[in-house]
Amino acid sequence: MRLAMFRRKPPQPLSRRAFDLLCLTVGVVLAVHAPHLPLWLSAALALTLGLRWRQHRRQGGRAPFYLKLPLVALLSGAVIFYYGSLFGREPGAALAVGLLVLKLLETDTPRDARVGAAFACFALMAALLFDQGLVATVLVALGLLPALATLRALEPAAPTATLPRELLPALKLLAAALPLALLAFVLVPRLSSPLWGTGDAAQARTGLSEDMSPGQFSELLTDDRPAMRVSFDGPPPAAGKRYFRAYVMSNYDGRRWTRFDSARAPAPVEYHSSLRYTVNLEANSQRALPALDLPLEAPDDAALGADHEVLSAKSNNDARAYTLRSALDYHLQVQLDSQQRQRYVRLPAGFNPRTLELARQWRRRYGDNDDAIVGAALDLFHNGGFNYTLLPAPLGRDPVDDFLFSTHQGFCEHYASAFTVLMRAAGIPARVVTGYQGGYWNALGNYLLVRQSDAHAWSEAWLPGKGWTRVDPTAAVRPERVSRGAAAAVEASSDWSPNQWWLGLRNRWDVVNRWWNQGVIGFDTLRQRGLLTPFGLGDTDASTLGLLLAIGGSLFALLGVTWALWRRPSGDPARAAMHVLERKLAAAGIARRPSEGPQHYFSRAARALPTQRAPLEHLMRMYLDLRYAHEVPPPEPLKEFQRAVRDFRPRRMVK
Numbered sequence: 001m002r003l004a005m006f007r008r009k010p011p012q013p014l015s016r017r018a019f020d021l022l023c024l025t026v027g028v029v030l031a032v033h034a035p036h037l038p039l040w041l042s043a044a045l046a047l048t049l050g051l052r053w054r055q056h057r058r059q060g061g062r063a064p065f066y067l068k069l070p071l072v073a074l075l076s077g078a079v080i081f082y083y084g085s086l087f088g089r090e091p092g093a094a095l096a097v098g099l100l101v102l103k104l105l106e107t108d109t110p111r112d113a114r115v116g117a118a119f120a121c122f123a124l125m126a127a128l129l130f131d132q133g134l135v136a137t138v139l140v141a142l143g144l145l146p147a148l149a150t151l152r153a154l155e156p157a158a159p160t161a162t163l164p165r166e167l168l169p170a171l172k173l174l175a176a177a178l179p180l181a182l183l184a185f186v187l188v189p190r191l192s193s194p195l196w197g198t199g200d201a202a203q204a205r206t207g208l209s210e211d212m213s214p215g216q217f218s219e220l221l222t223d224d225r226p227a228m229r230v231s232f233d234g235p236p237p238a239a240g241k242r243y244f245r246a247y248v249m250s251n252y253d254g255r256r257w258t259r260f261d262s263a264r265a266p267a268p269v270e271y272h273s274s275l276r277y278t279v280n281l282e283a284n285s286q287r288a289l290p291a292l293d294l295p296l297e298a299p300d301d302a303a304l305g306a307d308h309e310v311l312s313a314k315s316n317n318d319a320r321a322y323t324l325r326s327a328l329d330y331h332l333q334v335q336l337d338s339q340q341r342q343r344y345v346r347l348p349a350g351f352n353p354r355t356l357e358l359a360r361q362w363r364r365r366y367g368d369n370d371d372a373i374v375g376a377a378l379d380l381f382h383n384g385g386f387n388y389t390l391l392p393a394p395l396g397r398d399p400v401d402d403f404l405f406s407t408h409q410g411f412c413e414h415y416a417s418a419f420t421v422l423m424r425a426a427g428i429p430a431r432v433v434t435g436y437q438g439g440y441w442n443a444l445g446n447y448l449l450v451r452q453s454d455a456h457a458w459s460e461a462w463l464p465g466k467g468w469t470r471v472d473p474t475a476a477v478r479p480e481r482v483s484r485g486a487a488a489a490v491e492a493s494s495d496w497s498p499n500q501w502w503l504g505l506r507n508r509w510d511v512v513n514r515w516w517n518q519g520v521i522g523f524d525t526l527r528q529r530g531l532l533t534p535f536g537l538g539d540t541d542a543s544t545l546g547l548l549l550a551i552g553g554s555l556f557a558l559l560g561v562t563w564a565l566w567r568r569p570s571g572d573p574a575r576a577a578m579h580v581l582e583r584k585l586a587a588a589g590i591a592r593r594p595s596e597g598p599q600h601y602f603s604r605a606a607r608a609l610p611t612q613r614a615p616l617e618h619l620m621r622m623y624l625d626l627r628y629a630h631e632v633p634p635p636e637p638l639k640e641f642q643r644a645v646r647d648f649r650p651r652r653m654v655k
Helices: 002-006 016-036 039-058 065-083 089-106 110-129 134-153 163-187 338-345 353-366 370-383 399-407 412-425 473-477 486-492 500-521 525-529 542-567 573-587 598-608 610-628 635-647
Strands: 226-232 243-252 257-259 269-271 275-281 302-304 310-312 320-326 330-332 430-437 440-442 447-451 455-463 467-471
Touching (some): 016 039, 016 089, 016 110, 039 065, 065 089, 110 134, 226 500, 243 455, 353 399, 353 412, 370 455, 370 473, 412 455, 455 473, 573 635, 610 635
Parallel strands (some): 330 467
Antiparallel strands (some): 243 430, 269 330, 275 320, 430 455
16 A cells, blocks of 8 residues: 555656657758758658657557667767767767657657657757858747647647647747847857857868869859858959959979968069958858959958968958958069079979970970960860860879860869969969959849859969969850859859859848848857947946846846736636536526536536537536646637637537
8 A cells, every 4th residue: 555655657648749749840850950961861860750650650659679779879880980970060960860860769758758859959959050041040940849839739738739720839939039039149248269169170161272183173163152242342343353362372293283381571563553342251261361363461360471362360260351452453573583483383293294295385386475375275275175064074193184185174273273284384484373253243232242153263374574464264165154153154064054043033132141141140249349339338248248138138027927917817718618608508408507517517418419419528528627627727728618619509409
């Protein structure tokens, strides 16, 4: 007897509707994370989710226990095999999503479902580590709806409704929390470094680096994410002058181009006019600050290199803005000493013999006319059967020979590298420059949008009396690459034809992305400290922000209490609905006796109206639950009872 008193009560089984909503929640989390998960892992997790949902529908209960540990071990091993570790942004997210799906195998009680819903919310927030854009943020917020609906379905006596009706209260809760979330966003003090300790090297987005080899740009040229946005003090430059310089490469080992670090002062430049502009650069792991060719200065925390590269003092791991001044028409380093000339004509021995012989032939034919040799090389690219493609054939030990005399296929880095080798073989100083070219002029936002796919490589040849002169051999093959942008050059090839309507819509939508980046993602510590400047206050410290947050939170709490008291129904709404039902039954000849309890009254009414026994029994269960299972009737069951009473039409009593 005493043991029976302390025996644990068996857990309440999980309802089918609650499990279905939890599966929907997990499915939404998987869909949000799918873009940065391996395809095979997303497919395997989706299959596991579907099989578990089907098994619970047919049999109920938990999945067999002998499946859990092997699946967890298989998931961990697959993540380690693919990523090389369990730690980091990508493997951590993959492991978290996988464990969330496997959690469903042992979910059979309300407690398990609550844990799963809470874990799903955490996994949703982890998706913002990959993308904090407006669309991604809205999708994560909407992904909370099935989780909130799952928690509501776990409440005692929760009514069963259609899926839209299940999600509507969750949407209301999300909308009610939005003002408080905005208050916290503005007033919670910003940290100077990420909460998890250090930035992730995988945050690199531009794809540009301090070296270049054939095929390195292939993934970058199909990446449509924004790289930077440029606003000009005046009209924008013409399409043919939208070259943004990042890295200048002069060292060549037969396949790879690299930078030459020099402590020299910036090379002298002659120009007549300059253009001022502001660049909003997206986060990347590089030091280069792309600048309109040719930059004349550098921001305070950067330096202008000898080859007029603008290099930051540290890697750009956060979005940043900087203002520069550039010359569009210029003469760069008109005088070149013998040591510099020797460096810019140097080629490794034993590589590309056919290319070297072709360049020597041009030198013999044109003599000292360097301009004619440059023209011969461009004519070769224009009339030599070359094709601009993002899927070029692989190159062998002599990549330039293979490209010029065999494959004839490539994109900007192939043409820039081959042209520069040809110039050096002919004795003309030359080097490779990487950066961006083109962009979409957004007239609505009055700025130039430069995407990752606008990454470009070109050459600079040193010509007597002109200095370093930009030569873009890709333009000889695809002139539209310079005049109309990267998308037009790709469209002209046979690899891929983008939808122009979609491209235009996407570029116009970038105005919203720009506002989001500047107003939300760019809301950093500095901007937060200047929050109260318009009100005559200077630097806003953490204590002031905390005081404002406490005041604002208290006002929201007071507003919520006031609203709840104002919305609180007067009297007893369940009893009022019961009076309406009693009047309907009395009109049908079934009046309630003064001493008759509700259960006996409903039972008598069901006997008198046998054709309506089922709805009367349902009304009885709802009313008894509202009156005796809760201290205060829950709003949703109360509304359902009131709606059922309103829709009930008693038929004639059987005599």
